[in-house]
Structures are given as structure tokens and as C-alpha cells.
Amino acid sequence: MKTTIDMNWVKDHIDDENIVIADCRFNLQDPREGRRQYNKAHLPHAVYFDLEKDLSRQATRHGGRHPLPDVKDLAFKLGNSGVDHRKTVIAYDDQGGAFAARLWWLLNYFGHDKVLVMDEGFSAWHKEGYPVENDRPAPHPTQFVPKVHNEMIVTHVDVCSLLENKDNVALIDSRARSRYLGEEEPMDAKAGHIPGAENWFWKENLTPEGKWKTEPELKNRFASLENKKSITVYCGSGVTACPNILGLQKAGFTNVKLYPGSWSDWISYEEYPIAKGAENKNG
Template sequence: MSDHPLIISSQFLKEHLNDPQVVIIDCRFALADPQQGYQQYQTSHIPGAHYLDLNQDLSAPVERHGGRHPLPESNQIAQKLAAIGVRFGETLVVAYDDSRCAFAARLWWLLRYLGHDRVAVLDGGWGAWQSQGYPVTDALPTPQPGQFVPQVRSEWVVDINAVKARKDLPDVALVDSRARDRYLGEHEPIDPIAGHIPGAINYPWQEVTNAQGYLHSPDQQKQRWNDVQDKPEIIVYCGSGVTACVNLLSLELAGMARGKLYAGSWSDWCSYLRETSG
């Protein structure tokens, strides 16, 4: 699918490579090897694409609480976006990765959280672009300065206190976006404690796309959320607030634009459990 304002096809992007109103951002990243994404970008990327790093650009430094990928400070990310040519409210930003939207959706959500709605993800990501035989390059782009004054939608984010206070209310659905085995506590490769927040239901983020990273249709996304469509508030979390954004993209595609992000997610929740357990 590529006929939705949140989704850009490779063909559309190829036709707009030289459009001054479009800024392309490569979000490739590997949690197990934080340097890999930038190395891949330096080797080969979509012409004109800039690179933003999950750890360095799309997250703030890790602290005692707040999770493994705290949200970046809004003025700092705004300066970075302006430096690569994004004009607030005007530029169409196209984000891509090679991880089924895992990192591109983080940027997509962040921009909209900052008040910039003209942002889309590349359907199928880097793999789709390559499979079409479209041009790639190792040349680094020369940025044209933009301007970005964020208008933060702070109500889109909740902290641990809000989760505790709201998660069991009848009008609220708490959604765990991690893979089923992590949700069940059968496998925990990253965080110190296995399991999930009590009361959470499981919607694995990988279900938003097919194996090649193409997003399922809006109708399929809507059907996926059928069991919570009557909930006025949906709080979404994952391990660290990154892949939860793929579910927030899914909710938006489903016409259920009422999802909120528990930014610290399970890694933040764990940090308090460890203290109480000694």
C-alpha cells in the first residue's frame, strides 16, 4: 500500500528525489551494533538522504529512570532537523529503515509529536527501494538550512505514574507492542526483568507489516484493532518506546488516532521494579 498520506511508495520518492520540498532521512539502526546503521548509510543510501541515529539523535541520554531510549529534548532535535533542511509545517519528510519501520516510525512519531505533520514512512523501506533497482549513492548531501520551531503535543506522552493511574480504567487499553514471547516473559534478551505490565494486552509490532516490510492496508490495520476500537484511550508501550511507534502508526492508519506513548516503556517500568525488589 502506498496511496495514503502517511505512506510513500518507492516510485513516488524516486519521482521527487530532487524536490526541494522533500527531505529524506535514513533511520537504519541495529540495537546489537549501534554503529552499523551509519556504516550502512556511508556505504550506500537513497540519493539526498540524511542520516539520523536512534541513540544520538532520536533519543536523549539514558538516566536512572526513563527507559533505554528517552525522548530527545525537543529543541535539540529541532535544531538537527533544521540543519538538514526541514522547514516546520512545510517540508515533506520521508523516513526509511530496513527493519519493518521499527526506527522510521520513531522519527515519524517524533515529528508529529513536535507538531510537524508532513511526514511519511517509505513503504517497504530500503529493501523496497533496492528491489526496484532505483539509484543509490555513497555521496553525503549538502544540507540547505531550514527552520524548525517545535510545537510539542505533550498530551501524546504518558509517564509511569499516568500508566499506573489509568491502566485499569474501563475506558483505557494498555498495549504491549513486543513480540509474544517477551510479553509472556518466556524470553527477555534486553531488559533485566521478564514479563509485562499487569493488565496489558499484546499487539506485536511486527504484525503491522508483512515480512518484506510493506504495511498492511488501512482496512487490515483497522481489523487488527477491532477488540479495542471502543476504547477512548489507548496507551502503547514496548521495550524502550521505539517499536511502540510502529503500533501508533498502525492506529493512525486504522483511523484510531488516539494512541499515547508510554515513552519509557518496559525498560522504565523495570527500573522501578528493581528498586522495590532490592
């Protein structure tokens, strides 16, 4: 299944009536920056999707920093953005696809697989001199009917079961190596990783130039996971796990699930174990 799309193709099809462009730019350190950048300039017809207001619901004690959004709320936002079962959504950001991939994953979770992440991001688009706008589009509202696929997610209880039964399964930590090792933790109250997890930093799905690696390159990257009967992916809060899931899907894997609460949910349970340091060749 195709997961990414070249920005030259996007430029040539930007006015197609069956395409909805989604701007997903965001900054975890400055949550308002993405909206400011959108207001300054965005791709023609692009609708803004805010990570914390649209692609997440409000955090509570458990569930992580970016819990999955309320189904009705996101379905309403999608419908008001002109998205229905006929439309293809093309998502972009300026952070290597981290936030665009969150929308990509959510749409698949909602049963809508007509969604692609634009290879490269807004800066590359702007650098090429491609058209931008600073006005807000007026899409034709429609009804988006979600068909939620709960088999695509796991809970903290499921992860506990993985720790007890490690028979040919993989648990992937998508964060930077220093966070996985427990050497630093800039976002959450505790440092380390879930015991048994392997570290596959999500940014290694990208080339040094910031483009998504090719299917053969990603197949090679994830080759050691080929015989795993299931792969569970987490990060800090269920966001940057999504580009790893996209990379795995691009490489041909279909047995991949997201732990939405991720590390920030795991550490909210005082009784759950924490590991630090390297555990295996990817950990």
C-alpha cells in the same frame, strides 16, 4: 491522515525541493551498523538520523533505554537537515519501519505532521535498481520551530493510574510474544509485562513481504479496540511502539498515546508490579 508512502512515488519525487529524505537505519545489537550502511549507500539526498544520537537522549536510571531526545537538540538537527514547516519528511529504514516510525512519531510530537514512512525499506529500493548515493548531502540549513504536543505521551505515573482505573482503556505491549509472556528478555533486566497489558506485536502491521498492511487490513486487525476511549502503547524502550501507533493511526484511531519509557522505565521502579503469562485473548 496519510502515514506511509509507496517507494515508487518517492523515486519519482526524490528531487522535489520540498522533500527531505531521512535514513533511519539502525541495529540495536550493533549501534554503529546503521551509520556504516548509510555511508556505503543511501537514497539520493538522504540525511542520516541515528536512533541513539539524534532520536533519543542519554539514558539515566529512570526513563528507559531510549528517552525522548532533548527538544532543542532534535530541532537543531532537523533545521540543519533542511526541515522546516514547509518540508515533507520521508523516513525509511531497513527494519520494517521500526526506526523510521520513531522519527515519524517524534515529528508529529513536535507539531510537524508533514512526515511519511516509506513503504518497504532500503533493501527493496536497492533490489529495484533505484538510484543510491554514498556521499553526504549538503542541505540548506533552516530553522525548525517545534510545537510540542505533550498530550501525546504518558508517564509511568499515568500508567499506574490506568492500572487502577481500567474503564474502557487499552494498554498495548508491542513486543514479541515471548517477551510479553516473560519467557525471554534479551534487552532488559527483568522479564514480563505491565499488568493488564494486551500483546499486539508491532510486526503484525506488516505483510509477509514486509510492506505495511492496507487501511482495511489494519482496521480489521485493531477492530476490538474501536470503542476504547484511550489507547496507550509501549514496548521495550519507546521505539517499536511507534510503528504500532502508526498502524493504529493508519487504521483511523486518534486516541493513541505513547509511554516513551516503556518496559525499561517501568522495571526501573522496584515497587511496580510485573505480570507473566497470558492475561486475555490478546495477552
